[in-house]
Structures are given as C-alpha cells and as structure tokens.
Amino acid sequence: MAHDDTTSIEYARRLADAEHRALKTLGLEPGASSEAVRRAYRILAIRHHPDVNGRDSEASERFRQICNACAFLSGRLKDPDAVAAAPETRITDPARSGRYRTDNPWGMFLWWRERFF
Secondary structure (H helix, E strand, O other): OOOHHHHHHHHHHHHHHHHHHHHHHHOOOOOOHHHHHHHHHHHHHHOOOOOOOOHHHHHHHHHHHHHHHHHHHHHHHHHHHHOOOOOHHOOOHHHHOOOOOOHHHHHHHHHHHHOOO
C-alpha cells in the first residue's frame, strides 16, 4: 500500500511541475483562467509561428512548446479530475503497454481497434 501512496505523491508532484512549466511557457501566473490561457496562446502562437519566422528552427521549437503548454493547461482547466487521476487509473496506450505487437499489421490493427472503438 505504501508503494501506491508513493506513486500517487510522485505523480502529483510531476503534474504540478508540468503545470508550472506550462504556465511559465505561456508567461502566466498560477491560477490563470482558461480565457487567459487562450489569450496568451493566441499572442505567442502568432509571434512564434514557423510561417511568420521564415521556417526558423528555434521559432518552430518554441511554437511546439507553446502548443503543448496550451493543450496541457486547457485539458487541466476543463476537467481537472481526469488529468489528476492516479497513474494506475489512467487509460494507458496499448502500444506502449506491450499488449500488442505493433511491428506487424495484425498487431497494429488490434491496437487501432482497441484505441478507437
């Protein structure tokens, strides 16, 4: 039982660190609203979009970080209980769990069928 408590505490700590990094990426303070996240995303996405910056690799990487931060924070603000679920209750990706062999077509089909249906 102590192992489960440690895992949950570690997961909560990693989740809080990820939220802090995402807020820092968007230049927001903790407790920002979904409207503030959306506004910051729009401003930064326009500024760092690869098409605007002539396909600059640094701007492209920064744009990817901005998109990931916005997606993480949007999901967290919409349904905090689903994002904060303990690791053992989250749905895992069958391809990563080793349940299906994804190196052949049949395994890919089974993985796809379970993931999308």
